[in-house]
Amino acid sequence: MKTILLLSATILLLFLSVKVISQEVANKNTTIRQAEATVMCSPDLYELTSRWVSEYNTLNPEKRIKVVSTPFNSTNFSASENLSFVSNKSRTAIGNEKNWKMVVGRDVIVPIVNTANPYLKEILQKGVNEHQFAQLFTNADKQNWGALLANNQNSSVHIYILKDEAIMAAVAKFIHADQLPINGIVLGTKEEVVSAIQNDPLAIGFCNIADIIVPGDQNLTENVRLLPIDKNGNGTIDYMEDIYKDANTFLRGVWIGKYPKTLYSNIYAVSTVVPVNEMELAFLSWVLADGQQFMNSAGFCALAGSESQSQIENLNTSLMVMAPGKETSQTGTILVILAVLIIVGLVTGFVIRKYRKPGNIVEELAVQTRGFDENAVVLPQGLYFNNAHTWAFMEKDGNISIGIDDFLQHITGPITKVEMKDPGEKIKKGDLLFSIIQSGKQLNLYSPVTGTIKKQNDALITNSSYINSSPYSEGWVYMIEPSNWFKEIQFMDMSEKYKRWIDNEFLRVKDFFAATLKPESLEYSHMVFQDGGLLKDGVLTDFGPEVWDDFQTNFLDTYK
Secondary structure, three states: OHHHHHHHHHHHHHHHHHHHHHHHHHHHHHHHHOOEEEEEEOHHHHHHHHHHHHHHHHHOOOOEEEEEEOOOOOOHHHHOOOOEEEEOOOHHHHOOOOOEEEEEEEEEEEEEEEOOOOOHHHHHHHOEOHHHHHHHHHOHHHOEHHHHHOOOOOOEOEEEEEOOHHHHHHHHHHOOOOOOOOOOEEEEOHHHHHHHHHHOOOEEEEEEHHHHEOOOOOOEOOOEEEOOEOOOOOOOOOHHHOOOOOHHHHHHHHHOOOOOHHHEEEEEEEEOOOOOOHHHHHHHHHHHOHHHHHOHHHOOEOOOHHHHHHHHHHHHHHHHHHOOOOOHHHHHHHHHHHHHHHHHHHHHHHHHHHHOOHHHHHHHHHHHHOOEOHHHOOOOOOOEEOOOOEEEEEOOOOOEEEEEOHHHHHHHOOOOEEEEOOOOOEEOOOOEEEEEEEOOEEEEEEOOOOEEEEEEOOHHHHOOOHHHHOOOOOOOOEEEEEOOHHHHHHHOEOHHHHHHHHHHHHHHHHHHHHHHOOOOOHHHHOOOEOHHHOEOOOHHHHOOHHHHHHHHHHHHHHHO
């Protein structure tokens, strides 16, 4: 055994020596390469990409990036490792499943109305579905508000659309027409269309959302309101469709799939390989943050803040893994230490295998594969819990500490950020109190009490993991001075009663994943359940923001 270990260590150290020398040469070449970079783009993104590069080069004069415009369907996108920015028109780039892709912006077409529209309240409640829009465009007898809203109003609808082939084609696809009928429709520039809507209370217009967002503050331009689309066609704007109150809410709704796909297209960063060049990664990270401010002026819209943050966090992993060592001696030392650790590991493994009882292996495997069930939830005595998965506890000074229950942190998995209100703010029972976020995906938590926020847990700003590791102590969120404590605790339960409710909540969660998500394969179901039908710890981690939103609706909003 000793001979084998020594031989293995010798071979490993020889390999590492060669690796260190080759790494030194590679590092010198990399330093030169990372001082310059070339990014490609499709023709429709040349203005935007050039603006990004110009601003970035100004901020980072020691590094130089240049831009090359490439035809939409050029094979260069599929043959080069250079970072590229492309739109949906670049089928060769985004259609290649082997390519790495990341969304960095969008082109979103929206229907708009005047804020003084006499039927605005009804419009916001009912919305308009694609069938009603189709009738509006194709049937002159239906170009009135009565037909559109199914009421007895005979006022004519005045239709304005941007004179842009892409927008007209997208609207035609939305109403399932080969081409957009133009009878009764006024075509114009973006300035003309927006101005017409601002001055005509009975008008409907179609334009790019970038045309109606005020630069810098993400508010909509004066006298203009987004017209809600009744996506499921049931005659009302349901909670899941209610994304039209402001630009940020709308853009997040587009991101998570609540807006018709025919009315928007993505802007992608594309490469044949996952980017590892330090300069490219730094530039792309800047594009997803500060570079978003230049989207509107180029005719596109920025990502919602939560989506942008999610994309940046995805890049951070690559940045941490990619950076080469600066000192060859340091690298060699680290690698030698790793070799020693490997040898120690081999010896330790041999000893463990020789002397450990077989039963211990079974016990360890049982722990590793154990899922999340009712018995795993911690519910301390003395706390009050409400059915929106928050807890409350009266401290000696009369203030109330607030946090989330252990059940919810098991469901979400690692929390990466907590958005909190400021001390001094007054809140009512059922008000939005704070949000827990995991890589851009979030859940909103509602206050179980009425009162004034006296203090927030500042430790969560830099270490949100306390929510997971210690939800009832270090992971508290607020201290609140209550206004109506003794009345409001009547609507909360203590641990034993709450435990019975949590048992039922497990059944609901299992039904949620089994019925709502409808897994179609064994591999998919393993994302949710461990062996024996136990929920996987951190089950929501594997799913996108649309599933988080559904969970919000079914398990948190119901009890606010």
